[in-house]
Amino acid sequence: MFVIRQSLRYSVWYIKIIFMRNQEFRQCQFCKNEFLIESEDFMFYEKIQVPPPTFCPECRSTQRLLTRNIKSLYKRNCDQCGNNIVSRFATDNPAKMYCRECWWADGWGGLDYGRDYDFSRSFFEQFKELLFSVPHVALFATNVVNSDYVNMESDIKNCYLTFGGHYNEDCMFSEYSIYSKNVYDSYWSMHCEDCLGNINLEKCYRTFFSRNCNNCLDTFFSYDCRGCSNIIGCAGLRNKNNCIYNKQYSKEEFEKLKTEMDFGSNSEIKKIQTEAEKVWQSFPKRFSTQSQTVNCTGDNISNAKNTKNAFWVEEGENLKYVFVDGWSKDCQDETSVGKNELSYMSASGGGYYNCKAVLYSFSADVLNTKNCYNCEYSYTLINSSDCFGCVGIRNKQYCILNKQYTKEDYLDIKKRIIVQMGERPFVSSVTGCKFGYGDFFPPEHSLFAYNETVANDFYPLDRDQILSNGFLFKEDTTKEHEPTDYNVPDNIKDVKDDILEQVLKCELSNKTYRITKKELQFYRKVGLPIPRVAPFERIRQRFMDLLPIKLWERQCMCSNSKHNHQGKCPTIFETPYSPGRPEVVYCEDCYQREVY
DSSP states (O other), X not given: OOEEXXXXXXXXXXXEOSSOOXXXXXXXXXXXXXXXXXXXXXXXXXXXXXXXXXXXXXXXXXXXXXXXXXXXXXXXXXXXXXXXXXXXXXXXXXXXXXXHHHHHSTTOOGGGGOXXXXXTSOHHHHHHHHHTTSOEESOOEEEEEXXXXXXXXXXXXXXXXXXXXXXXXXXXXXXXXXXXXXXXXXXXXXXXXXXXXXXXXXXXXEEESOEEEESOEEEESOXXXXXXXXXXXXXXXXXXXXXXXXXXOOHHHHHHHXXXXXXXXXXXXXXXXXXXXXXXXXXXXXXXXEEEEEEEEEEEEEEEEEEEEEEEEESOEEEEEEEEEESOEEEEEEEEEEXXXXXXXXXXXXXXXXXXXXXXXXXXXXXXXXXXXXXEEEESOBSEEEEESOBSOBSOEEEETTEEXXXXXXXXXXXXXXXXXXXXXXXXXXXXXXXXXXXXXXXXXXXXXXGGSTHHHHSOOOHXXXXXXXXXXXXXXXXXXXXXXXXXXXXXXXOOGGGGGOOEEOSSSSOEEOOOHHHHHHHHHHTOOOOSSOHHHHHHHHHHHSOOSOOEEEEOXXXXXXXXXXXXXXXXXXXXXXXTOSSOEEOHHHHHHHOO
């Protein structure tokens, strides 16, 4: 058994490996729920030399998501040059903020803000002071052309309100699009073109209002279809053409019926959607969307092995408790990262090796394989190594609180800080939770309010809940324009150019919005009606359609005796479909026997 002796909490520990440590149930500091630490988890923690977590996986996920503001954008003056720019930071945010040009310029450096470590105060208290002193970049956007209103994007052109994507052109209102063109109102699109209103597409062209489709063409309102073209309202099809509501037609019959449907009409679109959803609900759901995986649990995972409790992962190995991760290995508790190895509790960046609680760090070349080595509890490190508690450091080594040290002094002070973090943890004045070495940053120290971040997308809370949980809350002070006296025509064929001069009223909220010339050209090109809902409300609605980033243990619901079992299928699996949901959920074998 792993024997760990600690001085108080998280002091210097001495490890002697005799046998594999058994799994343990522990109580989360914050939500008080019981959570399981498995044998392989203990092995990972001891490998990277951190104590076991004191918060459950869901609370740890919330803490990381709380640092990630990618969609709440504001106009604010740069604190260096004074220019009015688009920023992640509202005007009342106390953090110092520079525009992209000033932040990358040579006129300042992170070492300018260096300070001595005070062992009479907690680490997190001192780090917060540094965090709000060092300038932060307004938006994370690298090599972008004509794309001012984007964040966490690189190598894009002519994009607007897109987030977390790379190598895109002419995309709008979308998240996590990669190598795509003319993709609108979508979440997770790879190698797609002329698509709108989708979730999780790959290599699709002219695909609309669909989910989990791959290699599809001219597809409408379809779910989990692959290699299909000219399909409408279908589910579970493989290499099919000319199908409507899962019924096969000849090419001539299909074209005639499609013409009668009139996709340019908003009222007709709603009718088609209603019928398509009946097909979706009647068709069983695969317990988890996975492709070319071995020993994986979670959802939306491809080309991975030994990856557990993972969501939206591409090419991963030996990962656990990760959300949006690509090309990483031997990591746990990560959010929106890529190309990491031996990383723990990290978020919003990539190229980390042997790092803990590192955020928004990367290289000037975003796809550089490794740029951050042996770093802990730091923000926005650029090509740096062996840094502890630093912010905005570039091309440096052996720094603590942005102060440069020799290697010997760095290692000595770092060791003493780790011991002190156990003996003098930060204690939340609201929740009473303790944060020491191995824990993530306290929520009170976030640069953003809870409702500005992705945390509120996946774990929505109202104002009172946010404040009582010790999070920050930001009041919405946006002043909406008065809508003009204008009725949007039902059919795109009847929409005139004068719509570009109108202020439209959202059907689902008190928001107003405009249609741009580029949007109008796209809707006319694909023959679809003008949206009746404001862009950010459409984004919110899409999040409501996503499955939760959480797993439940369930039994396959198949009772078809032709599926290699008698009575109800006995297979047990972990799935993001919670008990009580209306969907019929099948195991992998039973589902594959159902697809066409």
